[in-house]
Every structure is written in structure tokens, then in C-alpha cells.
Amino acid sequence: MSRLAQRSGPPAARREGEEDDVCPVCKSSRYLNPNMRFLVNPECYHRIKNKFRKQTFEDIQVEREVDIRRRVAEVFNRREDDFNSLLDYNNYLNDVEDITYNLINKIDLDESERKLASYASRNQQTISLNVQKSLQESQNREARQVLEKEQARIRREAARREEQEEKRDREEGRRDVINMLASSDGDASRIAREGQQAVLKRSKTRQAAIQKQQQALSSDSSNGAPNGGFFIQGLKTKVEPVDEGPYDPFQGFSDKRKYFVQQNRYAWDRLDRLQKDTNWTAGGYDFREFCSRTLCEAFSGLGVFIGEEVTRTDPAFVGSVATVAAAEAGAGSKDIMMEDPF
């Protein structure tokens, strides 16, 4: 019989009622063993003092319900902005809740499971997308919380410092006055008054400085946040623009050949021979360039239908059209009208 007693940590004060907890398996009770810990089986939801996992909720039904909900929530994670209207969203929520309710209360269990599974398989992509989104959101939220906490701490510190300074100023002022009274032989009341005024003046200038500082603090954060814990509500979460990739000056034009694929090597004796001849290669001449040009010339003109072009374009330009078209065809581009002929 395995016994999992909680050895570490002081025994916490217990509320009444827990004393009567008895393990249904070994019949030992909390009265005899105050450190005993009850755990729940996530399959049958029986409370046994044995392995399994820690119980969160007092009500076992709720414990089970939450587990089911976790499963459902992992699949049905549509967001409000996925829907055209609020009504649609609400209807969706209603349907999901129906399925969940059925799963929890074991009504049409098979049917509901089937629904869940089929939705999961059909919408894998959106599900993972929404998971990412909510992950992002929670990260943002955490970051904001950390920021807010930090700012609150700074403000608190500033307030404390301010208080201390004020106190010190006051005391200094008093000391000054006493010193003055002791050393000079002027009118006592006048000296006292002047001393007071000096303190007042100092505190005023300090207050102004602090105010300025606070204004700076509250204005420097984006989103107008921490002016006393205020931040703007209801900002639409920005949709990240789709990644467009690096800038492409040719706007999708590529020099890939359409009609042929150039090989690195062509079995042709003459070419092989020349390639080995230093007279030819010394100048840096690349034979691939030669092949490319030859192939290009061979295929240029394919896919060009002059008859069509003639009827489409202004008769005045007919002459030039063919060449342009040919050049383009030679370049192997799908986009024939890419370039202005002039």
C-alpha cells in the first residue's frame, strides 16, 4: 500500500469538516494522519489518497468539468474577430457550450466526441493560428503588467523620497533659524519669519520640480499608460501585416528560362576541347555563357503568335512588336506585357 504523506512544510491550519476525510481504499483518516493528502484520479474522479494529481476544486464535478473544458477550449478557440457579426459569434459560443455541456453530462457522448474530433481535424490551421494569437496576447499582457508594476514602484519610491526631503528641509530650516537667533542680534520675530519663508520657498520649488518630473514620467510611456494606473481601453489589437519578403525591384520578373533548362555540361567534343584550351579560357571566357546564348537564340520566338499580336496592337507599331515579344519570350518571362515597349 503506497502512502503519500506530505512531509515537508508545517501542517496548515485546517478548517473543520476536513477531519472526517477518510481514504476509501486504506480507511486511514486525517484524524490519525494529519499530513495525509488527498488526490483525485482524472479518469474516474474518485478521491483517493494515492498517486494521481492534486485536486484544485472542492467539488469533484467541477474538477472534472474543468478538465473537459480544457480539452474543448483547446479545439474551439475561435475569436470574436473571426466572425462577421456578434450574433454569429454568440451562436458559435452557444453551440460550443452545448457540446461541452453534453460531454460533461454524458448526453450523446459519442456524437459530441465525433463533432469535437471532426472540427479539430478540419480546422487545424485556424486552431494553431488562434493559439499563437492568444499566446502573443498573454505575453503582451505580462509585459505590460511588469511595466506597470515597475512604474508603480518608481512612483512610490519618488513619493517616499519627496517626503523625506521635505522633512529634512523643514528640520534644516528650523536649525538655521535657531542658529541665526543665537548668532545675530536682530529682531527675533523677523528672523523667525524669514526662516519660515525660506523653507516655504524651498518646498515650493521642489514641488514644482517634482511635478515636472511626474509629468515627464507619465508622458514618456506609450499608450498614455501609467498616469495613475490609467490606460486606454478598447484599443483594437493591431493585425501584423503579412510578411512581404525582401524588396524586389523587378516586381516578380525573373530571368528563369521558360522553355529550357541549361545543363552545366553538354556532351559536345568541340566544346570540351575548347574548354581545356587555355587560349580560350585565359581571358575568363565562360562557356556556359556561350551555351546560354545559343539556347536562347534557338528558343526565341517560341510562344509568340504574331497574328494575335498584330490584331491586338496598333498597326503602326506592328514592326517593333514582334521583336519586343521575341525578346521577352527569349527572356522566358510569363509576363509579356511587363515592359513598356518605349
Added chain:
Amino acid sequence: MKFNIEDLPVLFPYPRIYPEQYAYMCDLKRTLDAGGHCVLEMPSGTGKTVSLLSLIVAYQQYYPEHRKLIYCSRTMSEIEKALAELRGLMKYRAEQLGYEEDFRGLGLTSRKNLCLHPSVKREKSGSVVDARCRSLTAGFVKEKKERGEDVDLCIYHENLDLLEPHNLIPAGVWTLDGMLQYGEQQKQCPYFTARRMMPFCNVIIYSYHYLLDPKIAERVSKELSKDCIVVFDEAHNIDNVCIESLSIDLTEDALRKATNGATKLDRKIMEMKSTDAAKLQNEYAKLVEGLREADEARDDGAFMANPALPDDLLKEAVPGNIRRAEHFIAFLKRFVEYLKTRMKVLHVISETPPSFLQHLKELTFIEKKPLRFCAERLTSLVRTLELSNIEDYQSLQEVASFATLVATYDTGFLLILEPYESESATVSNPVLHLTCLDAAIAIKPVFDRFSSVIITSGTISPLEMYPKMLGFTTVVQESYSMTLARRSFLPMIVTRGSDQGDISSGFQIRNDPGVVRNYGNLLTEFAKLTPDGIVVFFPSYLYMESIISYWQGMGILDQVWKYKLILVETPDSQETSLALETYRTACSNGRGAVLLCVARGKVSEGIDFDHHYGRTVICIGVPFQYTESRILKARLEFLRETYRIKENDFLSFDAMRHAAQCLGRVLRGKDDYGIMVLADRRFQKKRGQLPKWINQALLDSDTNLSVDQATATARKFLKTMSLPFPARFQEGISTWSAEDLAKHKAKLEEEKIRELQHGSGDRHVHGQDVIREAEGEFDEEGIDDAMMELDA
């Protein structure tokens, strides 16, 4: 008497008027003309209510808009007093005008106070009365009856339906007592008469809560039009009322009851499904459309309303996952279970609503949005199920309100879980506080909705604190001093004992035997010299108890006992009222008594010690709040961060407003007199925070006295008070007859002409000028001569 303020003819139901009353009225009119809010501080006992009522009624009757007056006060007795004043005023107006104006003034208080049903009215608890009344008067009960089912109805309520709906009660002003009598005669329910007649009233007088508590306000006060004039009287505590109305405390017991309530609801739903599924389906169909539509038939008998939901939310449809009744119940159960889990933590936790919501979502998959609709959804469900014994669901409703509030407000609220009642407790008794930190949230709808809101009290200094805390701007902000023909009250600050030792309730020295003895001496001395009653205020029950036991050991109580009877306030209200009654009897029988009470207790607010019931009030120690409270700490932090109010400033302000309230208890009129003793070294620096009228009467020489000096000063003061002082000495100075007023106006006119000749002139009559002038007269006339004549 009858006079004009600018073009407005005012009928004032007394032959004489105090200068400050006139000034107050002038400023009120200025506020109403300008159409904005104002804060006015008028010394206690100078007839604030009657000046307010007579000016506003005159304003209503004279101008064609006939703006309605909503007058809010704190306690039932204050409401009754105001109604009586209004009644007197209307009687006087009828006499003067020669005809009865078409005018209605009604007061509204809880069902418990206005019930006539023979068995329901015998219930002791207010919520039980409410619940039983609902079960007898709700709309569906009547429907059932009509269908021939055997259900009980309240005959008093039924009779109302036989009357014309806009004329349930004859015109005139009805006090609460009067309503009860009329209701008994006509066999009609006074509570519903008042509720239903509210749209037809010129003046409504009720408690703050009907306007501030969102749970009630939505229901009772939503039909009031925008141009109503709203008055908050005795408003020095208004920020606390606001905060309390939005704060919810949950205990384990409440959660258990909530679970039971949810289970019971579940059963009811099952029953209804088998008997009358169409009804549930009907509700469902309505909820698809939106809450407002579903709620069109909000009637008197309904359940409780939602707390402070923004209007746009109400128009939105209920989230799909709580639309079905059974889904919603499962939702509630899950939420309650979650709260129970939170309660198991054995250390203090304080967190913001967003962090609470996040954790909630992680654990139970409850989203913020359905949580926001919780309270409203529950109301709708309860109505659909036609439940009659609503008290079973009270806790569940509390949880639902909690849910709605926590999901609605990101800032201005804090959740604090306190597992132990006190620091030394070992058995946990957890309480989850959802505490509102921002008083402005509850009162904001009032300021937004009504164009003129008047906040007034006897002690509301410093005035600028209130607009800051409640988030509004004022057009007029004024504090009036008291015009007196003689110095009729003596404020003093006692800082030292006779042995020159400092006295203070500061926690370092509060239990010092020397300090305790000095306080004891102070009490003994004043018990010797004061005629009739003495009221002593302590900062807290705890401190009072410890001091009393010290005094008992030192034999001080025995000494006081020789001169006065000693009575003590306790937290139990019945014991306290018994003590008060005995105190009054003792004072009336000549020997007098000492009442020891607490500055934040029941006695300090709303109980008057006029004339011989209070000749001396002693404030022992500065009544600071218990600063270790976590809720207070959170609020202080919030105030500093949001409104830039420093902790110490707020604590000091709060302590001084309570001290001022205590002092104001003894002076309830111009013919009254009394001594006010502030016994703490620290009061010296806080002098500026006292209301203007007290501060002005406090001489510089009286701000740093020892006990023996204070005794001597008080003796001298009482001697002058004992001289006969006929009313005629006050004439023209602290009371004005019609001629005096005319003289004053002529003088003002002259001044204005002079000013106009010199250039710019202000068209309005300013209250402060009036007071200044009156005080000027006080100096000029020289009361001493008159006194000498009298002596001779």
C-alpha cells in the same frame, strides 16, 4: 417673511432670517442659474435645510421649467425632519399666497419602514421584509392569481391598481408618518404609492442610497429627468457612501449559500423544463436580442438590479455561452467553486481585477465578457422562473454582482483576500473583499446625468478635497462663517496637562500613565465646571476601553462619578440607544451626565446634543482611521497615484472631518452655547483643516492651552453665557428682520452703483459679501454698551 433675490421672490417661513441663510440662498440661486455643481459649507444649527427648501421651492414655482428637487439625506430621522420643514414651508406659502399651489412632496424609505401588511411588517430584518413583500406583490404572482391559482397577494398593494395611476395620493406634502396613516385609512401601500408617484412629485426626499447605490438607483431613480436639482445634505461622508455602495465582501459562508442557491436554481430549471419549457425558450429568444429588450418589463416586483453596467453593454446581446439557463447555472457554479478555491489560501493576497480575471481564465475557462453579464443574466433568470422566496438567492446574487463588478472595472478596484480576522487569529475565517477605491465611480452617473448637484454639510472642509475625490467641477464653492451677536461657543485646543506634559493619542505615548492621567484630569475638571451634559469622543472603541480601564484603576472615574453620571457607547445599537436615553433623562433632571463615545460611531453622526444635552464636547485624541487596514492602505495608494492626494493629507483630512462632526454635535442653533475642546497636541497643526466657522471662533490664544488654563478660560466663558441675553440683542446682527434685509439690500445697491460708476460690476449677489457686512455691523454696533446697560 418675503423678499426677492434678484428677480426671484422667496417666501421664507420665519419672521427673521440669519445673514448666512440669506448668503447661502444667494449662492444657491447663482448655482442654479449657472447650471452646475456646488459645494457649500454652512455652520450646523443655522437652518440649512429650511433655507435650501425655501429657495428651491421658490425657484421651482417661479420659473416655468418647474425643475424637480431630489433631496438626499442620510438617516430616516433626517428625512422625516426635512419633510416636516417642507410641510411647514408649503403651509406658509399657501397662507401668504392665499391659495394652495399644486405641489407634491414625498419621502421614500425602505419597505420595512413603510409596510402596512399585518404579518410582513412584523418582520425584524429589512431584507426579509423586502423578500416577503416581493413574493406578495410581484407581477407574475398576480398573473397566477388571475389564472386561478391559489396564491397570496397583498391587499394594500392590490388596492393601488384601483386608483388613477397618476393620482394615488392627494397633492401636498406627506411626511412618512402621514403616509402611513393615509395608507392605513385608504388601505393602500405607502411604499408603492411613493414609488409610483415619484414621476409626479415636485420634491422627493430620500436616502443617498437611492441615487448612489447602483443596485437600487437603476430601479428607483432612472426615470428622473436631467434637469432635476439634486441635493446631498450632510454630505461630508459621501465618498465613503460611494465606496461602500460598490464594495462587496464575500465569506466562505456566503459562498456555501451561493452554491446552495445555484443548486436550487438548477432544480427549478429542471422543473420548469418539464412543465413549462416554452417560458424558458421565450427567455432564450429574448436574450438572443439583447438585455435591454428582455428587460423592458422591469417592474417593481423584480429582483435586484445590476451594479453600474455601462449603458452600451446593456444594449448588447448576452454572450452565447450563458444564454441557456442550464449553461448559466453551470457557469455560476464553476465561478463559485473557483472563489472557494481562492479562499483556501492562507496568506494575504491583494491583486487587481485584470490579474484575477487572468487566473480565473487559466483555471476555469471563464472569460471576462460573460462574467460582466452575470448579474443581469441572473436577474433575468430569476424573473423567468418566477421565484418568490428570493432570500434563498441573496448570496448568489452577491456573487453575481461581484462577478459583474470585477469584470467591468480594470482600475479603481482591488481584490484583497484576508484569511484571518485579526493578526493573532489562528483559525482562518477568510474574507474576500472586492473594494472600490475610487469614490468617483459610483457618483459619476449622478454628475453626468443631472445638471445641478448641490453638496452641502455643516462640516465639509477643506472644500476643494471633495471635487478632487469625486471627480467633478464646481461653479460655486463656499464656506460660511457664523454671525453671532456674542461669542456663543468656545473652541479650544488643549495640548498639555496641568503638569505641562504633552497629551496625545499618538500610539507611542497613548498608554503612558501620565498622558492617561492628564486626559482624566481634563475630564474631571470639565465635569466639575460644566452644567448639564458632557460628550467625550475617543478615536476608537479599543482605545476607549483601554483608557476607561486605566481611569478605573487611577480612581478618576470615581471622581467624575461625584459630579456626573457616566454612560458609554457600545458597538451594539440597542445598548447605545438605551445609554442615550438615560443620558438625556439625566441631563433633563439637572445633574447632567458624561457620555463616552467613539468619533466614528453612531453617536458622532446624526445625534444632536442641543442645549443642555451637550454643553461641552471633548475630543480626546485625533480620530485617525485604523491605518493598518489593508483596504485603507490600498485606497491611500490609489488616491496618491490617481488624484495626487498624499497619504498624510488624506488621513489628516479624514480625521479632521470626523473631529469637526463631533464638535458640531453640541451647537445646534444660535441661542445654543457650548464648549468645544480638542485635546491633543497634534490638533495645533491641523487647525487650518477645521471648518471656517469653527476656525474663526478659535482665538490664537486658545490654541495651545494646558488643562488648568483651559479650565479657567471655560469658567470665564460660562460666566458670560450665564448673563441674560434677550433676543433683541441679536436683531440686525445675527438675525435679520424684513427691514434689516431691506437695509442690507439698499446698501448693496448703493455699493453696486458706486462700483458701476467706477467701472466693472458683478451682477450677482455674493454670499460672502453678506457675511462680511454682517460681521462689520457686529463690530460697529458695540454689544458692550448694551451689556453694560444690562449690568447696571
